[in-house]
Amino acid sequence: MDAQVNTGMPSPNKHFDIEMQLLLDAIYLKYHCDFRGYAGASLKRRLVTAMNRFGCETLSQLQDKVLHEPEVFPALMDYLTVQVSEMFRDPAYFLSLREKVIPLLRTYPSLKIWVAGCSAGEEVYSLAILLREEGLLERTLIYATDINSTALKKAESGVYSLDRIAGFTSNHQKSGAKTSLSDYYTTGYGRAVFDKTLRQHIVFSDHSLATDSVFAEMHLVSCRNVLIYFNRQLQERALGLFRESLCRKGFLGLGSKESLRFSSHADAFDEVVREDRIFQKKNLA
Incomplete structure (x- = not known):
């Protein structure tokens, strides 16, 4: 057994679950952001980290800061939402999109794509580059949504640290790239700034899978590594939104650890690429 390590973080006390529920209720009532359907274990870990960051011994102290110190909530959002991604x-997911999905998307005169939970925008720009390589970006509108306004602003800027570009480039080549990633950004001051012509086809907007409704009919919905942070009820709600939003024969992409298998919406979809979690809405669904 590994020895225990002192992380310097406060440990959850016996009232933690009660305090967590009260904090999430307070956030919902004051800021209209609903985290009450997020998976408990993951949320607890992130809140313990946040308590340390804000110098709080209890979640009740953190709740007091959230309610009375306006600058705290935007900072807390970076803990409540997971901002881990890369281009x-x-x-393999993007390669499957190229080989299995793009040929069918070509048959539409115009395309709408929804990236739900877009974080800092890495997946959005990846899709935009893929679509440009395949000659489809000019007739595509990509909706990039998230509940974290700070992440949305970063995504809209299209600016990433230069030390991440090598990893992005390697992934791009493995995705079946037809161009060089360097064709799409300029560098300076340790940053890579992605081409503003990509952003012309992207609409960045606040949207909550917990509380908001469908806003357009889509040909492809990509929501990857988001549902794993939801409880079963919220997963069902989100999948219902995707099903409602997709046109007939539209496509749904999920993360590598996510599935429709145990969802009430499973019968509405066919598997296109099982290993890459790509599904297609049935014609009569």
């Missing part, structure tokens, strides 16, 4: 993450 062309899981390259």
Whole structure:
């Protein structure tokens, strides 16, 4: 057994679950952001980290800061939402999109794509580059949504640290790239700034899978590594939104650890690429 390590973080006390429920209720009532359907274990870990960051011994102290110190909530959002991604993450997924999905998307005169939970925008720009390589970006509108306004602003800027570009480039090549990633950004001051012509086809907007409704009919919905942070009820709600939003024969992409298998919506979809979690809405669904 590994020895215990003192992380310097406060440990959850016996009232933690009660305090967590009260904090999430307070956040919902004051800021209209609903985290009450997020998976408990993951949320607890992130809140313990946040308590340390804000110098709080209890969640009740953190709740007091959230309610009375306006600058705290935007900072707390970076703990409540998971901001971990990279361009062309899981390259096999993007390769499958090229080979199995793009040929069918070509048959539409115009396309709408929804990236739900877009974080800092890495997946959005990946899809935009893929679509440009395949000659489809000019007739595509990509909706990139998230509940974290700070992440959305970063995504909209299209600016990433230069030390991440090598990893992005490797993923891009593995995704079946037809161009060089360097064709799409300029560098300076340790940063890579992605081409503003990519952003012309992207609409960044606040949207909550917990509380908001469908806003357009989509040909492809990509929501990857988001549902794993939801409890079963919220997963069902989100999948219902995707099903409602997709046109007939539209496509749904999920993360590598996510599935429709145990969902009430499973019968509405066919598997296109099982290992890469790509599904297609049935014609009559």
